[in-house]
Amino acid sequence: MSERIIEFENVVAGYTPSLTILNGTTFDARKGEITLLIGPNGAGKSTVLKTLFGMLVPRTGDVRFEGRRVNGHSQRDLLALGMAYVPQGRNLFASLSVRHNLELGGIALPRHALAPRIDEVLARFPRIRERIDNQASTLSGGEQKQLEVGRALLLRPRVLLIDEPSIGLSPKLVQDVMALLRELADQGVTVLMVEQNVRTALKYADRALVLEMGRLALDRPAHALLGDPDLNRLFLGGHVDGRAVTSTTPAGGGSAV
Amino acid sequence: MNASSSTVIARPRRPAVPRSRTRLALAAIVVIAFALLPLGLKSYGTYLCSLFCVYLMATFGLNLTIGYAGQMSLGQAAFLGIGAYIAAIGMKAGLPFFAMLPLAALACFAIGLALGFPALRVQHHYLAFATLGFNVLVFLVLRNEEAITGGTFGIRGIPRPSLFGLSLERDLPYFWFTLASTLLLIALLGWLLRSPWGRAFAALRDNPIRAESLGVNITAYTLLAFAIGACCAGIAGAYFASLVGFIDPAPFNFTASLLMLLGVIVGGAGRFLGPVVGTVIIVLLPEWLRFMQNWYLAAFGVAVIALMVWLPGGLLSLPERLASRRIGALP
Numbered sequence: 001m002s003e004r005i006i007e008f009e010n011v012v013a014g015y016t017p018s019l020t021i022l023n024g025t026t027f028d029a030r031k032g033e034i035t036l037l038i039g040p041n042g043a044g045k046s047t048v049l050k051t052l053f054g055m056l057v058p059r060t061g062d063v064r065f066e067g068r069r070v071n072g073h074s075q076r077d078l079l080a081l082g083m084a085y086v087p088q089g090r091n092l093f094a095s096l097s098v099r100h101n102l103e104l105g106g107i108a109l110p111r112h113a114l115a116p117r118i119d120e121v122l123a124r125f126p127r128i129r130e131r132i133d134n135q136a137s138t139l140s141g142g143e144q145k146q147l148e149v150g151r152a153l154l155l156r157p158r159v160l161l162i163d164e165p166s167i168g169l170s171p172k173l174v175q176d177v178m179a180l181l182r183e184l185a186d187q188g189v190t191v192l193m194v195e196q197n198v199r200t201a202l203k204y205a206d207r208a209l210v211l212e213m214g215r216l217a218l219d220r221p222a223h224a225l226l227g228d229p230d231l232n233r234l235f236l237g238g239h240v241d242g243r244a245v246t247s248t249t250p251a252g253g254g255s256a257v
Numbered sequence: 258m259n260a261s262s263s264t265v266i267a268r269p270r271r272p273a274v275p276r277s278r279t280r281l282a283l284a285a286i287v288v289i290a291f292a293l294l295p296l297g298l299k300s301y302g303t304y305l306c307s308l309f310c311v312y313l314m315a316t317f318g319l320n321l322t323i324g325y326a327g328q329m330s331l332g333q334a335a336f337l338g339i340g341a342y343i344a345a346i347g348m349k350a351g352l353p354f355f356a357m358l359p360l361a362a363l364a365c366f367a368i369g370l371a372l373g374f375p376a377l378r379v380q381h382h383y384l385a386f387a388t389l390g391f392n393v394l395v396f397l398v399l400r401n402e403e404a405i406t407g408g409t410f411g412i413r414g415i416p417r418p419s420l421f422g423l424s425l426e427r428d429l430p431y432f433w434f435t436l437a438s439t440l441l442l443i444a445l446l447g448w449l450l451r452s453p454w455g456r457a458f459a460a461l462r463d464n465p466i467r468a469e470s471l472g473v474n475i476t477a478y479t480l481l482a483f484a485i486g487a488c489c490a491g492i493a494g495a496y497f498a499s500l501v502g503f504i505d506p507a508p509f510n511f512t513a514s515l516l517m518l519l520g521v522i523v524g525g526a527g528r529f530l531g532p533v534v535g536t537v538i539i540v541l542l543p544e545w546l547r548f549m550q551n552w553y554l555a556a557f558g559v560a561v562i563a564l565m566v567w568l569p570g571g572l573l574s575l576p577e578r579l580a581s582r583r584i585g586a587l588p
C-alpha cells in the first residue's frame with residue numbers, strides 16, 4: 001500500500017480534562033488519497049482535525065505526520081511542515097478584499113515568493129481572479145469556499161485537512177469542490193476530509209473511515225461502502241431515501257444523529 | 258437547475274473600500290472646518306480643541322489594542338502620563354520638544370512590550386489586570402517620587418516648542434501644530450493597517466482563530482498592537498505636557514484610562530474612525546456635565562452600558578444598522 005502520511009495511534013483528547021472526546025482513536029491516511037471521515041454529529045470528526053492541526057494536545061497517544069510525531073505542534077510549525085487546514089464554516093476575513101485574504105494565507109512566505117504563488121492559485125480559480133479586488137464578504141458561498149481552499153493551497157501543502165466543505169453549497173458546487181479535491185489528490189496531495197454529504201463525497205474519496213464516539217468504527221474502500229446496501233442503516237439513521245445515489249442537497253445526509 | 262445557481266444571484270461588486278474618494282473629500286471638509294473652528298472660539302475653546310487632538314492620539318492607539326487585538330487595556334492614561342512626564346522633565350532640563358517626543362514614544366513602546374509580554378503569555382484577559390495594576394503603580398510613583406516628578410505639586414512652566422523658527426507658544430499655532438501631528442499619526446496608523454504586514458491586525462480583529470490557522474502569530478501581533486497603542490499614548494502625553502504647561506498626577510489616574518476605554522467603545526471598537534466620536538464625548542462631557550461633578554463618569558458609564566445593549570457595534574454602526582433594518586435584514 002502507499003505511504004502513510006497521517007497516523008493517529010491511540011489518541012485520547014478532549015476540550016476539558018473531565019470530558020474525553022477522542023477515545024483511543026487509531027487510523028491513518030495515505031499519500032495522494034482522499035480519506036473521508038464520517039460519522040454522527042458529535043462523534044469527534046472535527047476534533048480529529050483540530051488535534052491533527054495542533055489546536056488540541058492529545059493526553060496520550062501519538063499523532064504523526066510523515067512519520068514525525070507532531071503532538072501539540074504549533075499551527076505555524078505544521079503549516080511550515082506542509083499541512084493546511086480549512087475549518088468548518090466561514091473562514092474568510094470578511095472586511096478584507098479577496099487579494100488581501102490570499103495574501104494573509106501566505107503570511108509565512110517571503111514577500112517575493114508571494115505574488116507568483118497567488119498567480120498560481122488564481123490560475124486554478126478563474127472566478128476568484130475576476131473578483132480579486134472585491135470585499136470577501138460579497139462573494140457567493142461557492143466562491144468563498146473556493147477562496148478558502150485557494151488560500152490554503154498558497155503554501156503548497158502536502159496534506160489538506162478540510163472540514164465539511166459542502167455546507168451551504170448547491171449540489172453543483174459541491175461536485176465542483178469535490179472534483180477539485182480529487183484533482184489535488186491525484187497530484188499527490190493527501191486529503192483528509194470530514195463530510196456529511198456522504199454519498200457525494202464517497203464517489204470522490206478513496207477510503208472512508210467511520211468514527212463513532214471518538215473511535216474508529218469502520219475502515220473501508222470508498223467504493224465498497226458506496227455499494228454497501230447497509231450504508232443508510234449503518235450510520236445515516238435511515239434518513240436518506242432509498243439507494244438513489246442522486247441525493248446531494250446541501251448537508252443532505254447530515255441529519256444522522 | 259444547476260446553471261441557475263451560479264447566474265441568478267448577481268451580487269453587487271463592491272470594492273474593498275467603498276466610495277473612498279467621496280469619503281476622502283468629506284474627511285477633508287471636516288478637518289478644515291475643525292482647523293478653522295478655534296478662530297471663532299475663546300482661548301478655552303481652543304484649549305479644548307487641542308485637548309481633543311491629544312486624546313485622539315491616545316484613543317486611536319487604544320483602538321488598536323481593544324478593537325483590533327481584542328484586548329482590554331485599563332492603563333492608557335498611565336502611558337499618557339509617562340509620555341507627559343518624560344517630555345516635561347526633559348524640557349525643564351532644557352532639552353528640545355522634538356528630542357523628547359521620540360523618547361516618550363520609544364519609552365512607552367518598550368514599557369508596553371515589557372508589560373504585555375508576560376501578561377499575554379499567561380492568559381489573554383490578564384492584560385486587563387496587568388494594565389490596571391500598572392496604572393495604579395504609575396500614579397503612585399508620579400505622586401510619591403517628589404524629587405523627580407514634583408509629587409502632587411507637579412511640574413510647572415513646561416514650554417511649548419517652536420517649529421522652523423516659528424514659536425508655537427500661542428494657543429492657535431499650538432493647536433494647528435497638534436492637529437497636524439494628530440493627522441500624521443492617524444495617517445501612519447492607517448498606512449500600517451493597510452500594509453501587507455499590518456493587515457494581520459485586521460485578520461486578528463475579524464477572526465483570531467482563523468488568523469492563527471493561517472500561521473499568523475497572534476500572540477506577537479497582539480503584543481505589538483498593545484505596544485503601538487501605548488506608544489501613541491506616550492506621544493499624546495508629550496503634546497499634553499506642552500499644551501497645559503503644568504502637569505500633576507491627577508489626569509493620569511485610572512479614571513482617565515476608563516474614560517478612554519469607554520471613548521473607544523462608544524464610537525465602535527475596531528472601526529478605524531471609531532475613536533473620533535468617543536473622544537469628542539470624553540472631552541466635552543466633563544464640560545457639559547460639570548454640575549454633576551465627579552458623577553459624570555457614572556452617568557457616562559450607564560450611557561455606555563445602554564449603548565452596548567442597543568447598539569453593540571458602537572455609534573458608528575448606526576447607519577449600517579438603520580440600513581439593514583430598512584431592507585429588513587438585521588444582522
Ligand SMILES: Nc1ncnc2c1ncn2[C@@H]1O[C@H](COP(=O)(O)OP(=O)(O)OP(=O)(O)O)[C@@H](O)[C@H]1O
Pocket residue numbers: 015016021039040041042043044045046047048
Ligand atoms: N470548543 C469546544 N469546547 C468544548 N467541547 C467541544 C468543543 N468543540 C466540540 N466540543 C464537543 O466535542 C464533541 C465532538 O465535537 P466535534 O466537533 O468533533 O464533532 P463532529 O463529529 O465534528 O460533529 P458535527 O458532525 O456536528 O460537526 C461534541 O460533543 C462537542 O460538543
Ligand SMILES: [Mg+2]
Pocket residue numbers: 045046047088163194
Ligand atoms: Mg464537525
